[in-house]
Amino acid sequence: MSIGLPKMFRLNAALLGLVLAVAPSAHATDAPSGQALVRTYCSGCHLEHDGAFERINSIRKTPEGWVMTLFRMHQVHGLALPEDVHDGIVRYLSDTQGLAPSEAAPARFALERRPNAKDLDLGPELATMCGRCHSLARVALQRRDSADWLKHMHFHVGQFTSLEYQASGRDRPWWTIASTELPPKLGQLFPLTTPAWTAWSQRAARDLSGSWVVVGHEPGGRDLYGTAEIAADGHGGYTAHYRLKDTAGTSVGGESHAIVYTGYEWRGRAELGGRASREVFAASEDGSRIVGRWFDPEHTEEGGDWTAVRNDAQPQVLAVLPRAMKAGSSGSVIVVATGITSPATLSLGAGTTTRVLASDAGALRASVEIASNTATGARTVSIAGASGQGAFAVYDKIDKIEIRPSFGIARVGGGKIAAVTAQFEAIGQAKDAAGNTLALGPIAADWSTLPYDAEAARTHDEAFGGGIQNSGRYVPAGAGLNPVREFSGNNTANLKVVARVRDGTATVEGDSHLIVTVQRWITTPIY
Amino acid sequence: MRMKSPGLLAVALVAVVAAVAIGPTAAAGDMLVTAAKPDKLYVIDAAKRSVVSEFHIPNAGSLIMTIVPSPDGKVAYALVNRMESISGIDLKTGKEVFRADLSTPGERVKDFCAFTITPDGKELIVYELPTKLLPSEFQVQEPRFAVFKTNAGRSAKAIRTYPAPRRLHMMLMRPSGKSFYAIGFDLYEYDVATGKQLNSRGILKWDMPSHSQPDLLAFWPVTEPSGVFTSPVISDATTDGKTTMKTGLMSLDVTTDKLEFFDFEDTSALIFSTVLSPDRKWAYGVYSTLTKVDMEHHVLAGRVPLDHTFYSVNLATDGHEIYMGGAMCDVGFYDPVTLEKRANLKLPDCGDQSLASLRVLPAR
Numbered sequence: 001m002s003i004g005l006p007k008m009f010r011l012n013a014a015l016l017g018l019v020l021a022v023a024p025s026a027h028a029t030d031a032p033s034g035q036a037l038v039r040t041y042c043s044g045c046h047l048e049h050d051g052a053f054e055r056i057n058s059i060r061k062t063p064e065g066w067v068m069t070l071f072r073m074h075q076v077h078g079l080a081l082p083e084d085v086h087d088g089i090v091r092y093l094s095d096t097q098g099l100a101p102s103e104a105a106p107a108r109f110a111l112e113r114r115p116n117a118k119d120l121d122l123g124p125e126l127a128t129m130c131g132r133c134h135s136l137a138r139v140a141l142q143r144r145d146s147a148d149w150l151k152h153m154h155f156h157v158g159q160f161t162s163l164e165y166q167a168s169g170r171d172r173p174w175w176t177i178a179s180t181e182l183p184p185k186l187g188q189l190f191p192l193t194t195p196a197w198t199a200w201s202q203r204a205a206r207d208l209s210g211s212w213v214v215v216g217h218e219p220g221g222r223d224l225y226g227t228a229e230i231a232a233d234g235h236g237g238y239t240a241h242y243r244l245k246d247t248a249g250t251s252v253g254g255e256s257h258a259i260v261y262t263g264y265e266w267r268g269r270a271e272l273g274g275r276a277s278r279e280v281f282a283a284s285e286d287g288s289r290i291v292g293r294w295f296d297p298e299h300t301e302e303g304g305d306w307t308a309v310r311n312d313a314q315p316q317v318l319a320v321l322p323r324a325m326k327a328g329s330s331g332s333v334i335v336v337a338t339g340i341t342s343p344a345t346l347s348l349g350a351g352t353t354t355r356v357l358a359s360d361a362g363a364l365r366a367s368v369e370i371a372s373n374t375a376t377g378a379r380t381v382s383i384a385g386a387s388g389q390g391a392f393a394v395y396d397k398i399d400k401i402e403i404r405p406s407f408g409i410a411r412v413g414g415g416k417i418a419a420v421t422a423q424f425e426a427i428g429q430a431k432d433a434a435g436n437t438l439a440l441g442p443i444a445a446d447w448s449t450l451p452y453d454a455e456a457a458r459t460h461d462e463a464f465g466g467g468i469q470n471s472g473r474y475v476p477a478g479a480g481l482n483p484v485r486e487f488s489g490n491n492t493a494n495l496k497v498v499a500r501v502r503d504g505t506a507t508v509e510g511d512s513h514l515i516v517t518v519q520r521w522i523t524t525p526i527y
Numbered sequence: 528m529r530m531k532s533p534g535l536l537a538v539a540l541v542a543v544v545a546a547v548a549i550g551p552t553a554a555a556g557d558m559l560v561t562a563a564k565p566d567k568l569y570v571i572d573a574a575k576r577s578v579v580s581e582f583h584i585p586n587a588g589s590l591i592m593t594i595v596p597s598p599d600g601k602v603a604y605a606l607v608n609r610m611e612s613i614s615g616i617d618l619k620t621g622k623e624v625f626r627a628d629l630s631t632p633g634e635r636v637k638d639f640c641a642f643t644i645t646p647d648g649k650e651l652i653v654y655e656l657p658t659k660l661l662p663s664e665f666q667v668q669e670p671r672f673a674v675f676k677t678n679a680g681r682s683a684k685a686i687r688t689y690p691a692p693r694r695l696h697m698m699l700m701r702p703s704g705k706s707f708y709a710i711g712f713d714l715y716e717y718d719v720a721t722g723k724q725l726n727s728r729g730i731l732k733w734d735m736p737s738h739s740q741p742d743l744l745a746f747w748p749v750t751e752p753s754g755v756f757t758s759p760v761i762s763d764a765t766t767d768g769k770t771t772m773k774t775g776l777m778s779l780d781v782t783t784d785k786l787e788f789f790d791f792e793d794t795s796a797l798i799f800s801t802v803l804s805p806d807r808k809w810a811y812g813v814y815s816t817l818t819k820v821d822m823e824h825h826v827l828a829g830r831v832p833l834d835h836t837f838y839s840v841n842l843a844t845d846g847h848e849i850y851m852g853g854a855m856c857d858v859g860f861y862d863p864v865t866l867e868k869r870a871n872l873k874l875p876d877c878g879d880q881s882l883a884s885l886r887v888l889p890a891r
Binding site for chain 2: 046162167174488
């Protein structure tokens with residue numbers, strides 16, 4: 001099942017392969033120890049001194065970071081590793097030279113491959129010296145002392161000759177800065193030895209086996225909820241069985257095979273509702289929550305948020321779907337919660353009438369009537385033994401539509417590199433009587449695009465860039481020269497994305513900015 | 528270790544000329560050389576709009592970059608193999624008559640587009656960016672110039688080296704053959720024989736009042752047909768508290784050593800490369816537009832959109848036709864007065880020319 005590096009090359013799809021490569025093999029790594037594998041396959045170049053290997057023991061990285069290192073060792077230096085050896089080394093190095101949860105937290109968006117994520121702000125110097133080629137998240141997900149950061153700079157110039165010549169590289173003595181100023185700075189920002197890692201690496205791993213309640217959301221798509229039964233697979237990994245539903249009641253079953261690296265980095269290869277997906281989750285330090293993002297392995301921009309909470313944890317409300325209802329309306333809600341007991345009860349506060357229609361492990365469904373004269377505002381949701389503050393709101397009118405993301409990127413595609421879509425979502429907001437903002441959650445909208453500015457209108461970007469679907473997903477046009485365009489230009493575009501929501505007789509509108517740009521030719525697990 | 532003997536793949540290929548009427552072509556006799564992915568070197572008869580020869584460069588590494596013709600026009604030297612080799616191709620036989628593989632097992636050496644040839648054709652001077660490849664780390668070494676004898680065959684080794692600054696991107700020989708220019712952070716001049724730096728003039732620290740430091744990245748070492756190298760320069764100019772991005776030109780007469788910078792417009796188009804007319808009255812630049820610059824009044828004299836992006840511009844020896852290549856797989860022929868297209872020649876197999884220089888060969 002596992003796709004290792006050699007296969008990845010045959011596929012000629014680095015992104016796909018590398019994402020898969022962090023997902024687990026079916027088999028175990030009982031046999032030779034990780035250190036023995038490093039000794040056998042790496043110490044020919046990385047000499048061993050007193051149990052430590054040159055360079056290798058001077059660096060800490062995420063599982064994806066180690067996969068990228070092994071990819072480079074293969075691509076540049078010709079290292080050929082059997083699949084199980086590759087997986088064993090990644091696991092060993094992630095476990096023994098990984099990042100503590102608090103160290104990885106600020107840059108998790110990069111591991112989760114969140115589309116349209118805003119990169120870390122590490123100041124203008126690092127933004128120019130490092131962030132103009134790759135994300136600063138990639139920097140922040142590594143730990144080295146200053147001596148090894150210096151070696152890293154040597155590697156950069158030796159491997160990527162053009163970086164001294166590119167825009168924002170050639171305007172300054174790049175090598176002088178990189179070899180004198182940056183190593184101590186990075187050694188201070190992202191040092192090899194930290195109290196966080198020392199403490200984390202000494203504690204025993206939490207066992208994630210057990211019953212979990214799950215809630216997930218696909219931007220522009222479904223809310224999912226249900227349960228996960230997680231069991232140790234006997235080979236150092238886990239198997240998860242999902243019994244989920246969407247809010248329309250459609251069952252979404254699935255199964256995941258996961259490895260937990262570094263004691264908390266859950267990487268799963270799953271099938272969910274018949275669709276392959278990859279899971280990049282993190283278990284909380286106490287082992288009571290698993291949070292992250294799942295995505296399509298071939299279209300990583302397509303995916304969703306994921307939260308799992310132990311069902312035997314303290315009863316708590318995780319979500320109410322929908323997140324808000326209008327005063328004077330009626331309908332049904334689904335409350336996702338741990339510790340639901342039978343018979344279940346539900347209260348959404350004054351002016352609401354609720355009747356539980358069904359309850360199950362992890363969720364109950366109830367009919368709700370909201371009195372027309374009831375006070376608007378965030379409500380405390382109570383079920384037997386559990387409550388959630390602000391998980392549900394009553395509103396009278398939509399005050400504002402916020403489009404997420406506020407700046408989106410889509411990429412033309414076709415041929416070797418698939419197009420990258422951009423998913424927009426309209427998030428409603430209202431005000432209560434006191435003027436507080438109420439979050440209404442995602443709202444269905446009519447979507448359209450406009451030229452972002454006069455230049456975009458002149459070059460007819462709207463006609464060439466692609467089109468936006470009813471779900472708010474922008475699907476870009478094909479890549480390559482377009483002889484119909486000025487200079488035979490590519491189908492790039494600079495657009496305003498508009499969402500219109502009808503609220504009674506009123507129409508509320510929000511907008512966002514979309515750039516349709518060219519392909520990424522180099523796709524890596526961490527951009 | 529050596530690659531197979533290069534073969535002459537085809538000669539006298541039938542021209543593929545677009546359906547644009549062939550206009551006046553006073554540049555009779557100009558032979559052009561360009562290259563395309565993965566390993567093709569082409570000789571083109573400009574007047575006939577036809578590919579005369581198509582050669583294969585061995586072990587080219589899928590991209591051919593800077594091209595420097597020998598002064599007698601018989602050999603084209605090309606930067607190939609991921610910027611790690613210079614290959615000299617005999618333009619009559621297509622045979623590789625010179626090869627300098629710059630890297631050695633323990634040292635990776637890249638040349639970022641900068642090399643030149645002495646006027647007698649006997650020595651190539653190559654910019655080298657070395658990195659030591661140790662078992663578990665790389666070590667960046669100081670850059671250097673390496674001199675090769677052009678008659679050293681296909682395993683040429685440097686006969687002398689001397690220190691060079693970082694971040695050079697172009698070299699130009701002076702007609703005397705005693706010194707050469709190197710362009711990077713500054714405009715440097717070096718003695719060919721001793722490697723001594725004779726002069727250093729500011730590019731980043733240029734003398735343009737109220738201007739920011741300029742941005743200049745030229746790697747098309749074209750001095751034909753005027754004997755003057757020109758390059759577009761971008762900077763921010765501030766007057767009365769208002770800052771405007773300006774496009775200008777750097778102009779360097781390789782014979783007289785005269786260096787000049789001037790603005791000619793508020794930046795409104797990208798320009799990758801420029802060339803100066805033989806009478807030195809006009810400069811022409813390309814990217815997605817063809818730009819004409821009035822060298823006397825320092826103003827934009829004309830601009831037309833192009834069918835697509837071109838990187839490398841050149842000019843007929845008599846100044847009566849603009850040639851453009853680079854980027855894609857055709858060479859454009861344009862009227863220098865009206866800026867209208869006269870023809871375009873599609874290269875066989877349609878490989879991208881990418882960063883390859885489009886050069887006019889010296890008359891044989």
